[in-house]
Amino acid sequence: MRTPSGGRARVRSDFPIFAREFDGRPLVYLDSAATSQKPAVVIEAVADHLRNHNANVHRGVYALAQEADAAYDGARRAVAGFAGAQTDTTIFTKNVTEAINLVAYAWGRANLGPGDAVLITQAEHHANIVPWQVLCRERGAALRYLEVDENGELSLAALDAELARGDVRLVAFTHVSNVLGTINPVAEMTARVRAAGAVSLIDGAQAVPHMAVDVGAIGADFYAWTGHKALGPTGVGVLHGRREILEAMEPFLTGGDMIASVDFQSATWNELPAKFEAGTPMVAEAVGLRAAVDYLGRLGMDQVRAHERALTAYMLERLAQVPGLRVVGPAEADARGGLVSFTIDGMHPHDIAELANRAGVCIRAGHHCAQPLMRCLGVNATARASVGVYNEPADIDALVDALVRGREIFGL
Numbered sequence: 001m002r003t004p005s006g007g008r009a010r011v012r013s014d015f016p017i018f019a020r021e022f023d024g025r026p027l028v029y030l031d032s033a034a035t036s037q038k039p040a041v042v043i044e045a046v047a048d049h050l051r052n053h054n055a056n057v058h059r060g061v062y063a064l065a066q067e068a069d070a071a072y073d074g075a076r077r078a079v080a081g082f083a084g085a086q087t088d089t090t091i092f093t094k095n096v097t098e099a100i101n102l103v104a105y106a107w108g109r110a111n112l113g114p115g116d117a118v119l120i121t122q123a124e125h126h127a128n129i130v131p132w133q134v135l136c137r138e139r140g141a142a143l144r145y146l147e148v149d150e151n152g153e154l155s156l157a158a159l160d161a162e163l164a165r166g167d168v169r170l171v172a173f174t175h176v177s178n179v180l181g182t183i184n185p186v187a188e189m190t191a192r193v194r195a196a197g198a199v200s201l202i203d204g205a206q207a208v209p210h211m212a213v214d215v216g217a218i219g220a221d222f223y224a225w226t227g228h229k230a231l232g233p234t235g236v237g238v239l240h241g242r243r244e245i246l247e248a249m250e251p252f253l254t255g256g257d258m259i260a261s262v263d264f265q266s267a268t269w270n271e272l273p274a275k276f277e278a279g280t281p282m283v284a285e286a287v288g289l290r291a292a293v294d295y296l297g298r299l300g301m302d303q304v305r306a307h308e309r310a311l312t313a314y315m316l317e318r319l320a321q322v323p324g325l326r327v328v329g330p331a332e333a334d335a336r337g338g339l340v341s342f343t344i345d346g347m348h349p350h351d352i353a354e355l356a357n358r359a360g361v362c363i364r365a366g367h368h369c370a371q372p373l374m375r376c377l378g379v380n381a382t383a384r385a386s387v388g389v390y391n392e393p394a395d396i397d398a399l400v401d402a403l404v405r406g407r408e409i410f411g412l
C-alpha cells in the first residue's frame, strides 16, 4: 500500500496501540470487524477539538462557537464526500444500529401495515434483524428472509421471486456479511428493489471501512455505517438517505436542533439533516470520524481493498493448512471482505480464541450477533479473524501458529 510518506511500516506506526506488548509479545490485532484501531491523527483530532475548539454547535454567535460549527459541518461534508453521498442527506447517528432503528421507527411506522412485508436476508447482524421484527410485530406486517446458499451467497432470482409477490415494501441487507465475509451485489439488488417500488436499506458496517463505496452509484434509498469500524471513534454512525424519502418522513427523536419552532401544543421541524439529529450531537466524535475518512482517503480506498484482499487470500491459503479447520462463506478472496470465520473440529470457538489470546493474537469467537445465520450454518458459534489497513502477513502467520499449537494442546 502506498502512503503519503510511503511504505507499510509507516501505516502500522500511524497506530499508537501497536507500540503495546502483551506478555512481551507484540499486539496481533485480527478483530477489526468488531472495531478498528485508531490512527494518531484521529486521536489527535478528537483531543484538539476538545482542547481548543469546544463549544455547543448551531447555537452560539461567538467566535469559538463558530469554530465548533465549522468543525461539525465540515465533518459532515467530508464524511458525505468520502461515501459519495450528499451532505444534507447525510445524518450523524450514534452507530449503524441507531441508523437502522431510525429508519424502522420514522419510515417503517408510517409506511407499513397489515398485508405488507419486510424482506431481509439470513446473513444479517442482529442490528438489521431486530428493528424489523419489532416493527413488523407492531404494524401487523410480515418479516421474510432471503436464503443464503451453501457458498454464503444470495440469489438474485430468489430476490426477484420475493419482489414478484407484490407485498414487499422494504428490503434490508448487508453490503458485506460480518460472518460469511460475502460481498453482496448491492447495486443489482437496489435496482431490482426500486423497480419493484420498494425501499432499500443497506447495512454498510463491514464495507465502508474496507473498499471504495459510492452510495450514489449503489442507488440505495438508505445506506448506514458505523464510525468505530472505520478507524473513527465510538459514538458516531452515519445514515445516508434519499432526499425525497427523508423529507417525507416524520422525525425519529425530538428536541433540540431538529426543531424549527415550538408552540405550546405543537412544533415544526428543521430542514435536513438537522431534522434527524435531536439534542446536542456527537461533535468531537464526528470530527474524529472526519480525520479517519481523510486518512483512509489519503491511503486510497482501492489500495486499502487491494491490501486487505491480498491478506484475505493469504489467510484462506494458510488456514487451509490447519487440519480439521472449516471456513464458512465464499472460497475466493475476491468474493469476500477482509474477514474469515471458521471452526476447528474438536475445539470450541471460545477455546480457539483463548488459545490465540495466549499467543497475543486477538480474534473473536461467538455468534457475532448473527444467531439466525448460525442456525442456518448448523453451528452455535465460529471463530473469526478480520484484517485492517495495519495488518501484515506476519499477523496471519502468528494466528496459524497459535492454531497449530492449540490443536497440539488439545491432543488433536
Ligand SMILES: Cc1ncc(COP(=O)(O)O)c(C=O)c1O
Pocket (backbone or CB within 6 Å): 033, 034, 095, 096, 097, 098, 125, 127, 128, 174, 176, 177, 178, 203, 205, 206, 226, 228, 369
Ligand atoms: C454488519 C454489521 N451490522 C451492524 C453492526 C453493529 O454495529 P454498531 O454496534 O456500531 O451499531 C455490526 C458490528 O458489529 C456489523 O458487523
